[in-house]
Amino acid sequence: MRSxxxxxxxxxxxxxxxxxxxxxxxxxxxxxYGQIARWLGHPSAARAVGYALxxxxxxxxxxxxxxxxxxxxxxxxxxxxYEGIQRALLEAEGVRFxxxxxxxxxxxxxxxxxxxxxxxxxxxxxxxxxHQQEDNxxxxxxxxxxQASRHHRT
Numbered sequence: 329m330r331s332x333x334x335x336x337x338x339x340x341x342x343x344x345x346x347x348x349x350x351x352x353x354x355x356x357x358x359x360x361y362g363q364i365a366r367w368l369g370h371p372s373a374a375r376a377v378g379y380a381l382x383x384x385x386x387x388x389x390x391x392x393x394x395x396x397x398x399x400x401x402x403x404x405x406x407x408x409x410y411e412g413i414q415r416a417l418l419e420a421e422g423v424r425f426x427x428x429x430x431x432x433x434x435x436x437x438x439x440x441x442x443x444x445x446x447x448x449x450x451x452x453x454x455x456x457x458x459h460q461q462e463d464n465x466x467x468x469x470x471x472x473x474x475q476a477s478r479h480h481r482t
Contacts, residue, residue, distance in 0.1 A: 346380040349441060353394040356422040357438035358431055360398045367440055393417040400430040
């Protein structure tokens with residue numbers, strides 16, 4: 329039997345982790361089975377990610393359609409009908425396919441669960457840097473003012 333990157337004992341937890349992560353993918357964005365596996369710390373478990381999504385019950389609110397293969401294409405399933413459904417769901421969210429049936433992962437790819445945190449952290453640091461620069465500009469001015477008032481008293 330081929331290893332999926334997750335132990336049999338871990339499968340329910342792995343599936344739950346897949347579902348939590350996939351639930352975070354915003355509408356209009358996609359990611360790959362392999363990227364989900366890497367973010368979960370199981371880089372060789374792309375196929376297990378596919379199994380987890382295939383195991384979702386009908387009517388689940390997990391956006392399974394936002395996970396595609398590394399080539400940017402909808403993966404074949406045991407029922408080809410799902411390929412059309414997945415593509416239609418993605419197109420309804422604004423994801424576009426080229427003439428070969430591929431999604432531009434640079435344009436529509438989700439950067440991951442921490443992408444927003446990284447962007448927010450970068451903005452916070454830029455904001456802090458701006459204030460630090462402003463504070464540094466005020467210190468010499470305040471020092472000059474203090475020295476001028478001392479000089480005026482003498």
